[in-house]
Amino acid sequence: MVGETLLRFSAPRRRSTRRAATTVALLATAAVLGACGSATASTGATGQPDPSTVNLGYLVNLTHAPALIGVSQGFFQGAMPKSTTVKTTTFSAGPAESEALLGGALDAAFVGPGPAINAFIKTKGKVLIIAGTASGGAGLVVSKTIADGNFPADLAGKTLSSPQLGNTQDIALRTWLGTKGLATSINGGGQVTIDSSSGNSVSLQNFEAGKIAGGWVPEPYESEFILQGKGTLAVDEASLWPNGQFPTTVLVVTQKLLQNHPDIVNDLLKGLVKSVNWINANESTAPAAVNAALAATTGGKLLKSNVLALAWTHLSFVLDPFAADLQTDAKNAEQLGFNKTAGINGILHLGPLNAVLSAAGEATVSAGSLGS
Numbered sequence: 001m002v003g004e005t006l007l008r009f010s011a012p013r014r015r016s017t018r019r020a021a022t023t024v025a026l027l028a029t030a031a032v033l034g035a036c037g038s039a040t041a042s043t044g045a046t047g048q049p050d051p052s053t054v055n056l057g058y059l060v061n062l063t064h065a066p067a068l069i070g071v072s073q074g075f076f077q078g079a080m081p082k083s084t085t086v087k088t089t090t091f092s093a094g095p096a097e098s099e100a101l102l103g104g105a106l107d108a109a110f111v112g113p114g115p116a117i118n119a120f121i122k123t124k125g126k127v128l129i130i131a132g133t134a135s136g137g138a139g140l141v142v143s144k145t146i147a148d149g150n151f152p153a154d155l156a157g158k159t160l161s162s163p164q165l166g167n168t169q170d171i172a173l174r175t176w177l178g179t180k181g182l183a184t185s186i187n188g189g190g191q192v193t194i195d196s197s198s199g200n201s202v203s204l205q206n207f208e209a210g211k212i213a214g215g216w217v218p219e220p221y222e223s224e225f226i227l228q229g230k231g232t233l234a235v236d237e238a239s240l241w242p243n244g245q246f247p248t249t250v251l252v253v254t255q256k257l258l259q260n261h262p263d264i265v266n267d268l269l270k271g272l273v274k275s276v277n278w279i280n281a282n283e284s285t286a287p288a289a290v291n292a293a294l295a296a297t298t299g300g301k302l303l304k305s306n307v308l309a310l311a312w313t314h315l316s317f318v319l320d321p322f323a324a325d326l327q328t329d330a331k332n333a334e335q336l337g338f339n340k341t342a343g344i345n346g347i348l349h350l351g352p353l354n355a356v357l358s359a360a361g362e363a364t365v366s367a368g369s370l371g372s
Helices: 026-035 062-072 075-079 094-102 113-122 144-148 168-179 200-208 221-227 255-260 262-281 286-298 305-313 323-336 351-359
Strands: 053-059 085-091 108-111 127-136 138-143 159-161 193-195 214-218 231-236 247-254
Touching: 053 062, 053 094, 053 262, 062 075, 062 108, 062 127, 062 247, 062 262, 062 286, 075 085, 075 262, 085 094, 094 108, 094 113, 108 113, 113 127, 113 168, 113 247, 113 323, 127 255, 127 262, 127 351, 138 144, 138 168, 138 221, 144 231, 159 200, 168 193, 168 214, 168 323, 200 214, 200 221, 214 221, 214 231, 221 231, 221 305, 247 255, 247 262, 247 323, 255 262, 262 286, 262 351, 286 305
Parallel strands: 053 085, 053 108, 159 193, 159 214
Antiparallel strands: 108 247, 127 247, 138 214, 138 231
């Protein structure tokens, strides 16, 4: 990531064709789901009764589109035993969701790699990543005045926003600023002030009002900063990573769920694969479906069509968690002081996902040196 690849400032780019290795055809998925169908009896593979409830968390933004579709289309619930209900809880940023995982309120969650890594380290391996979900959809948007001036030096003395202290975008912003000689502190202060407490919606209002110079935010806020805030995408995060892809969202589960109810974990993965496939197979209608699910979940208004269209060009939905990039994320978080170690060997448990992909005749994804 930042500091390991050459920086390129880029304008919003057209989303590339989905990788075949991570896009399983709908018909193939149907065959897999039939062959690996959910347990319908009252006990799972371990002999323990199936849980009455599986607590699943996710964020209310476009980088969590597979979660939104999986819930709204019933893909997760449909994969479960009849006696098990998927109970969902939504969050505005990853660290709060990570705390819910650590506190036992969630069994599984869609989170950014930053909070996932933090949860793995804090629990000493009791929260594991079992799949990737989304790539792209984040970057630094600044005012036109800043972008047209002596950028990035003019950021000194200014305030930028991130969704929450220690979340994936917060780590990305602080790391990138560091490569430009602009120091920040997780305790406040530094050459650039980071507002990580206001939240994305308030930060957008502050940007529109000229109270902050910009923000490193996920979609749809990135596109709202650009269009509603009349900002400039100064750093597309995709430009900082090999092949323009990096993990934005991953699916994690607790070790307890994995050990006691592996069938339920498999069912969650079946729902995820079906959701990712549905999005990728319905390019023309998926954005509107995700938009509707997002509005229904938040009780808010639909995203404006121009915001939705621009945001969609920045996103791709893939099952690969990009192991090498996760290790880079861990190193960045350690260097910033968020984690005491960058040692995350064992964080990836991709066996169940790869079994689904193999059964469909598709290429598996690699855990690299981070697991199996």
